[in-house]
Amino acid sequence: MKLESPKVIIDKSAQDTFNFLSDVKNFENLMPENISKFEVIDNDTFLFALKGMPEIVLKKKEAIAPNKIVLGAAGGKIDFSLTANISETSENSSEVQLAFEGEFNAMMAMMIKGPISKFIETLTSNMPNNI
Template sequence: MFIETPKALVLKSKEDTFNFLNELSNFRQLMPDNIDKFEVLNENRFLFALKGMPEIVLEKKEQTQFNKLVLGAASDKLPFTLTADILEVNNEKSEVTLSFTGEFNAMMAMMIKKPITNFINTLATNLEKI
């Protein structure tokens, strides 16, 4: 399953946007209003839970300085990645596209597609407000 957000315009340079996303505690600011729990576990992992949903631990999987950050599920039960691709617009603006990639059976994919789409769209919308 692949889900991608429209580009989010961020009023920060590409470097500042990357540094913001690379500091995992900043993801708290991007989370939806129905966040139930958020905890940074270490510099490479954080845990979050939305109301009525199980806890998810995300960890840094890959990064290309100032261009890309890939977070992935720390558990192999639900393998997925959340990727932020950062493009420079000018010295004071950047665009971020968030994409979700996961391997799920058809039934699971059908159940989670809408909530995941809403979740990453909220992250992108909130990213425009930083």
């Protein structure tokens, strides 16, 4: 299953945007309002939970400055990745799109598609005001 967020324009350079998203503790500022838990485990790993959902642990798997950051599931039963694609639009402006990718059976995909789409849209819509 592949899902993509809408693209958003950030009033920061691609490098500044990359630096912000490279620091996993900054994801707390991008989380939806219904977050019930956020905990930084180490420099590359954080845990979060939304109300009514299980805890999810994400680990930074890849970082290619200033264009790409890949977060992946750290353990758990479900393997997926969340990739931030950053492109420079001008010297002081960049564009970000999040891409979610995971292998799920048809029933699971049907159940999680809506909530995950909403989640990645919320993360991107919170970026312009927080980066």
